[in-house]
Amino acid sequence: MTKVPKYWSKAKKYLSKKDKKMSKLIRIYQSPSEIILTSRKDIFYSLCKSIVGQQISVSAANSVFLKFKRKCNNKINAKKVYSLTFNQLKKCGLSRQKVLGIKSLSKQIINKSFKPKLISKMSDEEAIIYLSNLRQVGRWSAEMILLFTYNRPNIWPVQDIGLLRAISKNYNKKYLPPEKFVNTLKKRFSPYCSVATWYLWRSIDPEPIQY
Numbered sequence: 001m002t003k004v005p006k007y008w009s010k011a012k013k014y015l016s017k018k019d020k021k022m023s024k025l026i027r028i029y030q031s032p033s034e035i036i037l038t039s040r041k042d043i044f045y046s047l048c049k050s051i052v053g054q055q056i057s058v059s060a061a062n063s064v065f066l067k068f069k070r071k072c073n074n075k076i077n078a079k080k081v082y083s084l085t086f087n088q089l090k091k092c093g094l095s096r097q098k099v100l101g102i103k104s105l106s107k108q109i110i111n112k113s114f115k116p117k118l119i120s121k122m123s124d125e126e127a128i129i130y131l132s133n134l135r136q137v138g139r140w141s142a143e144m145i146l147l148f149t150y151n152r153p154n155i156w157p158v159q160d161i162g163l164l165r166a167i168s169k170n171y172n173k174k175y176l177p178p179e180k181f182v183n184t185l186k187k188r189f190s191p192y193c194s195v196a197t198w199y200l201w202r203s204i205d206p207e208p209i210q211y
Contacts, residue, residue, distance in 0.1 A: 005153065007153050011153065015192055015199075019188055019189070021170050025199040029203070041149065043116045048102055051098050051102055051105070051137065052102075054098065064094060067091075105134055105136075114134060124146060147197070152194060153191060153192055153194050154192065154193045155194045156185075158182055166204045169203065171185075
């Protein structure tokens with residue numbers, strides 16, 4: 001894990017001034033630095049975790065990923081994952097599509113048709129498009145990578161159910177919250193939407209999310 005992003009303290013002050021609800025969340029969740037938006041800087045690991053976590057709860061995703069990690073002998077890398085059979089991966093609790101996605105990712109890392117080093121030179125939107133070319137990686141998964149692996153400061157994942165639930169809860173909106181209001185918050189929280197997202201997630205989940 002790396003250290004907390006350099007912009008974190010500045011972002012907290014900025015968001016606290018911009019929004020009363022956010023100011024309250026920041027006061028409530030004064031978390032130890034090691035569980036804030038830290039990064040493994042391991043894109044293969046993070047992509048596998050984001051694929052595993054698609055469309056299931058955080059607790060279910062953690063359970064499946066733990067089985068996946070054990071199947072890899074605690075060594076999650078492209079060569080190890082690629083060596084596992086379809087059935088071995090499926091027995092971890094992965095759907096057919098998720099197995100195919102993880103296997104395809106492993107192959108592209110090995111043959112270097114996917115080049116993660118290019119991402120650091122891309123804008124957020126360019127990186128999302130590039131990552132979305134991977135099998136089983138859509139916009140949501142790409143945004144999780146930019147948040148957790150690259151610690152980009154201004155990611156606002158509007159397809160994320162947890163974020164939408166948190167907005168509904170904290171701003172007394174129906175679920176789903178109106179798109180116009182979600183966009184208003186994006187403008188209000190920019191250029192630190194990633195930090196706002198983290199605190200909103202934290203308000204509905206007892207464990208900080210990590211990928």
